[in-house]
Amino acid sequence: MQLHVPPAPAPALRSVLTALGSPTAVSEARTPSLRAAQGPATPELPLPVHVLDEIAPGGGSATRLTGWRFLIRCGERAVAAAETRLTPDGWTFSHFFEGPYVTSTERALRQAETLAQxxxxxxxxxxxxxxxxxxxxxxxxxxxxxxxxxxxxxxxxLAPAPPGIASHVPHRVADLLPVLTLRATRTPLPPLPPLLGSPA
Known part of the structure; x- marks a missing residue:
């Protein structure tokens, strides 16, 4: 099933493109993979980053948008990610980074494409x-x-996940949030409910 990736705000995308075109921004980034990349690096798959500060008892909780994250692709794979944030003057580039969350995000997106809905x-x-x-x-x-x-x-x-929570195992919010609520209150974790299909 094709995912419906939402369009990022145009100023957020422009800020990432400007940073990618700046030798100073790229050379100062703590991302050896991005500095060593051969060929053009392009921002793809913009994802809004929401934060859940508090897990309400019963599972219902609102989130707040803190930024947009772009995977930076060079050739066949993502070599880094770029984060943008909202300031009083609008969307602006925040930083480049790499590490396990980049490859884990790619893997989770591939998993999501196999789901029926x-x-x-x-x-x-x-x-x-x-x-x-x-x-x-x-x-x-x-x-x-x-x-x-x-x-x-x-x-x-995504990997790495906290101890006791398996990465890349899809769960419905109604099943996982109560487990996270218990984890947040430092009580023992109950067993997770049956998986939603098989991980890719």
Missing amino acids: PYQPRLLSFPGLYMLTLWLHGDSTADAASGHPDPADVLIP
């Missing part, structure tokens, strides 16, 4: 748990800058 991909961060997930929102036409995880939405924990 169309989804809008987003990233959902749980700062208190040092956890990042690919959030597959069931309303593929929704405003990517707002909203909250619906019980039927799917979360795929």
